[in-house]
Amino acid sequence: MFLFALCLYLGKLVSSGVSLEFRYHNTVEVERYLRDVNNTFDFTHLHSIGKSVEGRDLWVLILGKNPAEHQMGIPEFKYVGNMHGNEVVGRVLLLQLIDHLTRGYLSDPLVTRLLNSTRVHILVSMNPDGFESSSRDCMYSQGRFNKNGIDLNRNFPDAFSKKESGMREMEVRAIMDWLKTESFVLSANLHGGAVVASYPYDNSNGGSELQSGSSVAPDNDVLIQLAKTYSYTHSQMHKGDHCYDSKDFKEGITNGYYWYPLPGGMQDYNYVWGQCLEITLELSCCKYPPESDLPGLWDANRAALLAYMQQVHLGVKGQVLDAEGNPLQNALVEVEGRQNLCPFRTDRHGEYYRLLLPGNYTFRVTFPGHQVLTETLTVPYGPDSFSALVHNFQLQRSAAATPGPSRPTQSCTPPQVWRPLGGHSPSLGPSGVTILLVLLVLRDTMLL
Secondary structure, eight states: OHHHHHHHHHHHHHHHOOOOOSSOOOHHHHHHHHHHHHHHOTTEEEEEEEEOTTSOEEEEEEESSSTTSOOTTOOEEEEEEOSSTTOOHHHHHHHHHHHHHHHHTTTSHHHHHHHHHOEEEEESOSOHHHHHTOOOOTTTOSOSSOTTSOOGGGOSOOTTOSSOOOOOOHHHHHHHHHHHHSOEEEEEEEEOSEEEEEESOSOOOSSTTEETTEEOOTTHHHHHHHHHHHHHHSSSGGGSOOSTTSOOOGGGEEEHHHHOOOTTOHHHHHHHHHOOEEEEEEEESSSSOOGGGHHHHHHHHHHHHHHHHHGGGOSEEEEEEOTTSOBOTTOEEEETTOOOSSOOBOOTTSEEEEOOOSEEEEEEEEOTTBOOEEEEEEEOOOGGGTOOEEOOEEOOBOSSOOOOOSSOOGGGSOOOOOOOTTSOOOOOOHHHHHHHHHHHHHHHTTOO
16 A cells, blocks of 8 residues: 555656755745645645835745644644845755755655654745845855845744844744744754854843853753754764854854854844744855855755754643543743743643653743642653654643742744835824834833
8 A cells, every 4th residue: 555655756856846956045936836836745735924125025935734734743844045135055965954954855764754753844935035136145144134135034933132123024024923823842943154053042131041152042061962963963063163254163063152142133032032043054155156066955954954854842831631532732841950032832722842851851831720740750762753752741621720930931023014015114093102102111021
């Protein structure tokens, strides 16, 4: 039966006409390719998460056994490319990755196990407007910013900065809304201009997170493991000195802040507010290399892209349930010794995912009206079996009120101001100005 299904699949692949050259594809060509892939393979689902300032769709292709919707126990993974429009290698690599995954499913054991155990989301270009305006220069081409001249990787809410940029660009707003619709567990965003894996935090306000020049996150051990997984699976990155005009990066990794402080970055936003561990992958010395370099760049990154995806199965996953076995949404699932700025909470399915290295961990699970549950778990290494440890927490009702979180969590609602279509600020009447001022006051007092 399996061989019959495989023969049918391979026949469909050969007859589909879906092919991909090693060259730079414009936005129209990328959309056509993604539509062809989606029409050919029933384990894919294509949708737009929003539009750019100039009205181009931000297309996301989902791949997996059940691509159209979340399945219990299947972690959500994402890659985001071309955030800076003139950093184009990630855009090419993600198209090649889609080609590799679709051709390998049911024939390549690694690809098959990945897609059967993971729901993979790929946003080939977050900044199509910037790409279309780019010039083909190694380091100094235009196109980094979006149509409004804004650096999208400085436009996200920042947990460490009191000076908010105010308006969110449309592309940034699309990402923020996307994170509300999917419970992403692991992510990477692909850049160019260096060869290094950079991990959170990117910013600091000089608090306890600032240690020896690095801004250290509560899950620092996991983030370093994630960065090293990519670096050491990459053919060159782990050597740390790949680019002639770049600093040396020991083992090919760096703490983001230690490299340079970056306010309003996407990886910190994912980690702090999205419960999604994200790193930044700088993948080429040239931001816009010649097309002749593209096959070699794919060869250097192919195995690393796959190995990093497999890390989504680190740690432990499961549900938080009440005494009757009903899932509890918004329950706090905290790990002793890891004081996340925003505590990890269960999603609408009562699910939680915690990426953790092998070891013993004590969990504290709380939900209003229920007794606090404390359990110690021994967590194995999950990627080899393509599954994190599965463990459900079951809470019992309490006659007394359950104490709230031990630290403030009001700041876990990020500012919700964005720039409207066309890139211009809204025109407000007197009542609108009053409402906006009230919202800003509430935000600054951490009530919103």
